[in-house]
Amino acid sequence: MGLLNFKKPKKAVAPEAKEKTNIESPEIGGRLPVNSALIKRAWLSEKATDLGKFNQYVFLVQQSVGKKEIAKEVSRRWGVKVKGVNIIRKSGKSKRVGNLTGRTAGLKKAVVTLKEGEKLEIT
Secondary structure: OHHHOOOOOOOOOOHHHHHHHOOOOOOOOOOOOOOOOOEEEEOOOHHHHHHHHHOEEEEEEOOOOOHHHHHHHHHHHHOOOEEEEEEEEEOOOEEEEOOEEEEOOOEEEEEEEEOOOOOOOOO
């Protein structure tokens, strides 16, 4: 019956090797790889620049991140204190070319409000 047994025997792994293969999850969220950027870029528009008067800044962020993760990332990256985060989700549009239908990508923006006296220099 050994001919029908296709499973390979498991190799014994030293406990030291197991510790090295475990990858710690990142401090922010735990859902994304460590090297991925939660904040893609700053959203520069006329309305977004006008929000700078109220100490608010707009960023394009990944679809999967939450408000707390965005606040931690902004404070870690720029060293400022965040008062609050508001989220704007825009779904993609349906597009049609001839008989083919498709969908454009949606986006997620975060409006970050900083505490009094804090500033960001975004170019």
